Amino acid sequence: MFSEExxxxxxxxxxxxxxxxxxxxxxxxxxxxxxVPLLHGSQGCSTYIRRYLISHFKEPIDIACSNFAEDTxxxxxxxxxxxxxxxxxxQYAPEMVGIATTCLSETIGDxxxxxxxxxxxxxxxxEMPPLVHISTPSYQGTHMQGFHGAVRATVEALAxxxxxxxxxxxxxxxxxxxxxxxxxxxxxxxDLRHLREILTDFGLGFTLLPDYSETLDGPLWxxxxxxxxxxxxxxxxxxxGSAAGSLEFGRVLAAEKNTAGKFLEKEFGVKCxxxxxxxxxxETDRFFKTLEFITGMPTPPRYAEARGRLTxxxxxxxxxxxxxxxxxxxxxxxxxGIVSFLSEIGVIPVLCASGGRSGHMVGKIAEIIPDYxxxxxxxxxxxxxxxxxxxxxxxxxxxxxxxxxxYTSARRLNxxxxxxxxxxxxxxxxxxxxxxxxxxxxxLFDRIANTVIGKRQDDSxxxxxxx
Amino acid sequence: xxxxxxxxxxxxxxYQKGRExxxxxxxxHSLAGSVSQRACVFCGSRVVLYPIADALHLxxxxxxxxxxxWDIRGALSSGPTLHRYSFSTDLREKDVIFGxxxxxxxxxxxxxxxxxxxxxxxxxxxxxxxxxxxVEAVCKKVAKEKGIPVLPVHSEGFKGTxxxxxxxxxxxxxKLVGEGPTEAVSPCSINILGEFNIGGEAWMIRDYxxxxxxxxxxxxxxxxxxxxxxxxxxAALNVVQCSGAMTFLxxxxxxxxxxxxxxxxYFGLEDQSKALYDVAAHFxxxxxxxxxxxxxxxxxxxxxxxELQRIKPDLEGKRAAIYVGGAFKAxxxxxxxxxxxxxxxxxxxxxxxxxxxxxxxxxxxxxxVILDDANPLELSKYIIEKKADLxxxxxxxxxxxxxxxxxxxxxxxxxxxxxxxxxxxxxxxREVHATVTSPVWKFAPKAVIS
Numbered sequence: 045m046f047s048e049e050x051x052x053x054x055x056x057x058x059x060x061x062x063x064x065x066x067x068x069x070x071x072x073x074x075x076x077x078x079x080v081p082l083l084h085g086s087q088g089c090s091t092y093i094r095r096y097l098i099s100h101f102k103e104p105i106d107i108a109c110s111n112f113a114e115d116t117x118x119x120x121x122x123x124x125x126x127x128x129x130x131x132x133x134x135q136y137a138p139e140m141v142g143i144a145t146t147c148l149s150e151t152i153g154d155x156x157x158x159x160x161x162x163x164x165x166x167x168x169x170x171e172m173p174p175l176v177h178i179s180t181p182s183y184q185g186t187h188m189q190g191f192h193g194a195v196r197a198t199v200e201a202l203a204x205x206x207x208x209x210x211x212x213x214x215x216x217x218x219x220x221x222x223x224x225x226x227x228x229x230x231x232x233x234x235d236l237r238h239l240r241e242i243l244t245d246f247g248l249g250f251t252l253l254p255d256y257s258e259t260l261d262g263p264l265w266x267x268x269x270x271x272x273x274x275x276x277x278x279x280x281x282x283x284x285g286s287a288a289g290s291l292e293f294g295r296v297l298a299a300e301k302n303t304a305g306k307f308l309e310k311e312f313g314v315k316c317x318x319x320x321x322x323x324x325x326x327e328t329d330r331f332f333k334t335l336e337f338i339t340g341m342p343t344p345p346r347y348a349e350a351r352g353r354l355t356x357x358x359x360x361x362x363x364x365x366x367x368x369x370x371x372x373x374x375x376x377x378x379x380x381g382i383v384s385f386l387s388e389i390g391v392i393p394v395l396c397a398s399g400g401r402s403g404h405m406v407g408k409i410a411e412i413i414p415d416y417x418x419x420x421x422x423x424x425x426x427x428x429x430x431x432x433x434x435x436x437x438x439x440x441x442x443x444x445x446x447x448x449x450x451y452t453s454a455r456r457l458n459x460x461x462x463x464x465x466x467x468x469x470x471x472x473x474x475x476x477x478x479x480x481x482x483x484x485x486x487x488l489f490d491r492i493a494n495t496v497i498g499k500r501q502d503d504s505x506x507x508x509x510x511x
Numbered sequence: 512x513x514x515x516x517x518x519x520x521x522x523x524x525x526y527q528k529g530r531e532x533x534x535x536x537x538x539x540h541s542l543a544g545s546v547s548q549r550a551c552v553f554c555g556s557r558v559v560l561y562p563i564a565d566a567l568h569l570x571x572x573x574x575x576x577x578x579x580x581w582d583i584r585g586a587l588s589s590g591p592t593l594h595r596y597s598f599s600t601d602l603r604e605k606d607v608i609f610g611x612x613x614x615x616x617x618x619x620x621x622x623x624x625x626x627x628x629x630x631x632x633x634x635x636x637x638x639x640x641x642x643x644x645x646v647e648a649v650c651k652k653v654a655k656e657k658g659i660p661v662l663p664v665h666s667e668g669f670k671g672t673x674x675x676x677x678x679x680x681x682x683x684x685x686k687l688v689g690e691g692p693t694e695a696v697s698p699c700s701i702n703i704l705g706e707f708n709i710g711g712e713a714w715m716i717r718d719y720x721x722x723x724x725x726x727x728x729x730x731x732x733x734x735x736x737x738x739x740x741x742x743x744x745x746a747a748l749n750v751v752q753c754s755g756a757m758t759f760l761x762x763x764x765x766x767x768x769x770x771x772x773x774x775x776x777y778f779g780l781e782d783q784s785k786a787l788y789d790v791a792a793h794f795x796x797x798x799x800x801x802x803x804x805x806x807x808x809x810x811x812x813x814x815x816x817x818e819l820q821r822i823k824p825d826l827e828g829k830r831a832a833i834y835v836g837g838a839f840k841a842x843x844x845x846x847x848x849x850x851x852x853x854x855x856x857x858x859x860x861x862x863x864x865x866x867x868x869x870x871x872x873x874x875x876x877x878x879x880v881i882l883d884d885a886n887p888l889e890l891s892k893y894i895i896e897k898k899a900d901l902x903x904x905x906x907x908x909x910x911x912x913x914x915x916x917x918x919x920x921x922x923x924x925x926x927x928x929x930x931x932x933x934x935x936x937x938x939x940x941r942e943v944h945a946t947v948t949s950p951v952w953k954f955a956p957k958a959v960i961s
Contacts, residue, residue: 056569056618057577057601086637086668087541088551092579095906098804104910106887111543112669117641124543131518131544135888147573148637148669151607175543182573183602183638266956268515268891430596449581452595 045294059429061373061449062399064182067093068190069144071230075254077197077275078139078173080132082108084125084156085146100467100474101233103272105156108132112148126163129175136270140278143177146477150181174278176201186400187427188375192297192304195253199304202278203285205312220341222339223249223283225314227304229297229321229377230466233261238483245344246335250281251287253304261475272506284330285312289338290466291331294377295320299404321377322480323488324355324385331481350482356357357486358389361493368496371436373427373446374465376405378479382413382445382464385485391492394421394439400428429453443495460495464488515892518545524884525628526868529877533880535868537883540672546886548907549861551668553636554580555676558924559756560632560683562663562707564736565587567628568671571646572614574609576668577601584924585709588734591625599840602638612644619653619661628709630660632683640667647882660737662686673836674755681759684731684740688764693745699794700726700746702770704761705753706777710929719787719811719932723803725794731757744768745960748793750775750786755837755862760790763955776839777931778939779847807891811933818937819851822944827852829947832899834882834890834908835922838863844903844922845874851940856897859885887911901947901953916955 046306066083066308070093073081083090090109097105110121110128125143132141145156160175162420178197180190228239236257243250258274284290286309292298292305298318305316318336322331326350332343372382376398383393396409406423410416416423422435433453435442444454444461448469477505478484517525523536541547553570557580560568570577573796577599588594600618602611615633623631631653637645646663654661662683666676701720706713713733720727728746729739749761749772761772775786775792791804831853833844838860845855858871871881880893891911894902902912905923912919920942922930928942929935 053621054614054617055621056598057574059597059598060574060578060601062574063578064573067575082544086551088554088637088668089548089575090546091548091550091554091907092575096579098910102910102913104887104914106512106546108544109541111541112545113540113638114670117637117669117870126544128544131520131542135518135544135546146637147575147607148641151638151641181604181607182575183604183607186574246672249536264916264955267895268888268911268915270515270888391721452582470755511882 057428059449060399061397061428061432062186063096063098064147065180065185065187065193066144066146066182066188067096068144068192068230069178069180069194070186071097071256072191072194072198072254073140073144074105074259075143075256075275076140076142076281077277079275080106080108080136080138080271081142082110082128082132082141082143083146084110084121084128084143084154085148086112087143089146092308095468099469101258102472103262104268106136106270110149114131117148117152120152121149122159122162125156125159126166129163133173138173138271140174140176142198143175143182144194145178147178147182150179167347174202183450188230188377188400192300195227196302196304196307198253198281199284200307202281203308203312204282205285206282211450222288223251223286224338225251225253225284225287225305225308227253227290227292229293230375231321231480232477233257233465234478235480235484238478238481242335242347242481245346246339246341248335248339251276253281253284284308285314287314289315289317291317291319291334293319293321295380295408296376296400296402296404299402299408320384321381322484323381324388324485325351325482326388327381327384328481328485332485341429341458347482350486351402354482354486354489357489361489362390364493364496366390367392368443368492369394369439369441371432371439371441371444371446371450371459373397373444375449376400376402376408376425380405380412381479385488387413389489389492392419392421394441395424395432395435396421397424397427397432397435419431433457442499443492445492460497462491462498483487515888517889518542521545521889524882525889526872528529528872528875528879528881529714533869533872535863535865535881535883537868538864541884546888547884548886549884552670552673552679553634553666553668555673555756556634556664556666556680556683557676558584558673558707559680560732561594562586562588563632563655563737563740564594565591565629565736567593567598567622567626567631568596568634569615569619569622569631570634570636570642571600571601571611571639571644572602572634573638574599574601576634576636584707585606585927586702586707586924587711588708589714590736593628598622599711599772605949607638607642610642610644612649615644615646616653619649620657623653623657623659628659630662630687632662632664634666636666640670646772660687660690672862677756678759681757681763684760685763687737687740688745688760689741689768691741693715693742696728696742696745697726698747699724699797699800700728701748701790702728702743702746703730703733704772705757706730706733706753706931707924709924710927712777712931712935715929715932715934718722719807720790722807723787723791724797724800725790731760744770746770746771748790750790751787752776753837753839755839774839776843778840778843778935780850781846781932782843783932783936784812809870815933815937819940821934822940823852824879825944825948829853830856830898830902831901832857832890832894832897834859834885834902834904836861836905838867840922841871842874846958847936847939852942853901855879856899857882857890857893859883859890876924891915901943916952916957918943918949918952921945945946
């Protein structure tokens with residue numbers, strides 16, 4: 045046990061614990077300054093994905109579409125892509141267009157790179173923003189493949205080694221800021237803001253890709269922002285080839301051959317540091333150690349202080365959470381990150397599940413909890429919520445930790461759900477959830493401990509008011 | 512300010528009343544790159560069939576289409592809740608290459624065995640249309656083996672607009688109609704079409720008709736049951752709400768079974784009352800029905816009237832923008848907003864036809880912007896220009912309103928409270944009041960309009 049592969053006797057996916065690839069790609073493009081995502085395919089894909097993202101981020105999310113009709117599906121999408129690009133350039137004046145395909149355009153075999161070349165040829169002599177293309181057939185992988193694929197495709201399209209020589213020369217100059225790349229994976233805007241703060245406090249220059257911390261969590265407007273302010277600039281992505289190093293989060297991602305960080309290492313010699321999502325103390329320590337290594341400076345005192353307060357809180361609360369059983373679900377790397385944190389505080393992640401099917405999650409969890417089988421921990425890959433609920437009925441978790449889509453299961457099993465990750469469709473703070481760093485671990489710990497305490501208090505006959 | 516350019520190809524779909532000549536260009540495929548608020552054929556089918564609670568709904572395609580439509584609607588059931596599951600064949604790469612028929616067959620058989628549904632709907636998504644799976648043949652085979660209707664829904668996303676999805680759903684439903692026994696059906700009986708029981712609306716409306724002495728044979732598809740649909744041809748009258756969704760079925764039933772139909776709306780006091788009176792008038796040889804209807808309308812209005820009167824002064828003169836799926840809903844909303852003392856400054860729909868837009872033109876005041884198949888840029892532009900205080904739309908419109916610092920009311924299928932019927936009008940008024948009069952807007956920076 046316990047990687048439970050689907051057998052030949054096929055049954056349907058019931059209440060998926062994953063989304064399709066173009067969603068992940070769209071999210072990445074929303075984190076690039078001046079970029080407009082364009083889905084090459086049917087109107088429904090862009091509308092459904094917009095709707096889904098809007099319900100989580102509660103922000104306007106404009107995603108264009110090349111609007112296939114029946115004849116497009118027969119004769120190919122070249123003309124539609126051209127019209128779509130022209131209208132986007134006219135209406136949005138973008139600094140970049142991120143073009144992601146859908147299963148429809150992929151299956152009819154549209155040659156999007158050729159369409160883009162033709163489009164550029166037609167508009168030769170005109171100023172043209174970069175048109176970045178990623179192939180995202182939704183029958184390959186999940187939204188996470190779309191997400192990481194779009195990061196990689198953008199870097200591949202835009203990164204140059206210009207400035208690499210300058211960098212070497214600058215290395216000699218003590219006053220030059222060290223610049224790093226950070227590929228954080230699919231985190232919340234609040235996470236991205238916290239990561240920016242940390243890098244800034246280390247005195248680092250950085251390219252955080254993607255960075256939707258402002259574009260998908262911004263203030264009110266007086267007029268509609270065709271493209272919300274913020275995001276990684278195209279220039280900064282161009283400079284990723286000359287950075288002092290790359291940090292790439294995700295233990296599962298690290299098992300993949302082809303990532304943005306690995307591409308930069310191979311092409312431009314930019315060293316790639318693969319780390320887990322910095323959720324919990326151990327993974328955050330590793331993140332800070334890497335930053336210390338790159339910058340040659342110690343961790344700024346405020347983080348050591350935050351770590352100190354956090355460990356103090358873990359001691360104060362350890363008995364309440366000790367041996368509490370949790371079911372954790374969501375994207376593979378998020379699950380691995382949460383498992384790492386839970387194993388630090390004495391919570392047993394009795395059920396770890398993801399709709400992802402990279403094949404790496406079991407191994408990564410085993411790295412954290414080598415005797416997971418003896419502990420009765422069940423790990424489900426390529427799972428849906430009916431699988432998760434069935435497994436939960438057996439292992440009887442005290443609480444669920446994951447996105448909103450687990451609510452119905454948690455409700456049926458009468459266990460509280462601690463909402464993290466994506467999507468959070470039934471609360472208003474999806475964009476403001478903090479998972480990473482010592483501050484993220486602090487908030488997670490407080491929520492978990494207080495949820496357990498609250499449940500015991502509610503379940504007690506006398507509703508105590510003092511612990 | 513409002514420097515947003517309007518795409519030339521879209522100029523014929525934007526009209527300000529008073530600037531003749533009026534000739535709305537509509538019913539067109541959405542313009543590529545325009546960021547339309549519309550969805551697709553599959554969406555249309557899914558909306559209509561979703562509330563049938565004792566049927567299996569299996570989406571044949573890669574995971575996205577199923578994931579994005581999992582339990583997002585507020586359609587309630589008084590019994591089974593099979594509709595709230597999201598089943599998908601979740602096609603992978605090798606299925607796309609070798610075809611998905613085997614997988615579809617296996618998934619259908621297993622799901623039917625596990626859930627014992629009364630019928631199964633199989634939705635074809637974009638890719639199934641391309642790889643050419645013979646969905647009809649698989650459905651036929653499974654129907655024979657399992658002894659329940661297994662109905663293909665031809666809802667490939669690219670094959671038209673959401674409206675074509677309504678038609679595909681109606682085609683599938685029509686295969687059930689006429690299959691059940693009708694001996695016990697009363698001569699004073701109706702079907703309710705185009706009502707999806709959002710937040711329990713169908714229950715309220717059913718109850719009004721029941722109190723009038725009219726039997727409701729089936730609601731299509733709110734709190735829907737397969738057996739009710741099968742005997743729905745026994746009803747004397749089809750009462751169709753919403754111009755787009757289920758008129759197709761009403762037409763088909765009229766042709767095959769001679770069932771007449773009327774069109775109604777359940778939104779707002781005026782339209783709700785008319786919906787009851789029109790049915791009573793149809794059964795004019797039973798004058799007691801009309802008498803009871805008058806009583807019910809009086810009773811229901813008196814129940815909500817005092818609070819509506821208390822709410823109205825705060826809303827007097829406030830300006831509203833409406834952008835909804837079907838134009839028919841916009842008509843009712845204009846009346847309901849006027850009742851509350853509000854002015855409508857923008858009215859648009861995703862799927863209106865020429866007659867709908869002419870009706871809108873006739874109903875609206877001079878200067879009102881009328882839009883077909885709009886996008887966020889256009890909607891926000893006119894909201895600002897027309898100084899709207901309220902936007903009524905769905906989930907995709909909500910952040911547009913909120914970002915621009917104005918109130919919002921969700922009048923789409925995702926909402927969880929009933930806005931139909933008399934009680935619904937009160938809910939609507941309360942929601943509009945809560946959002947328009949909220950103190951939070953004083954923190955919103957206001958646009959300076961030159």
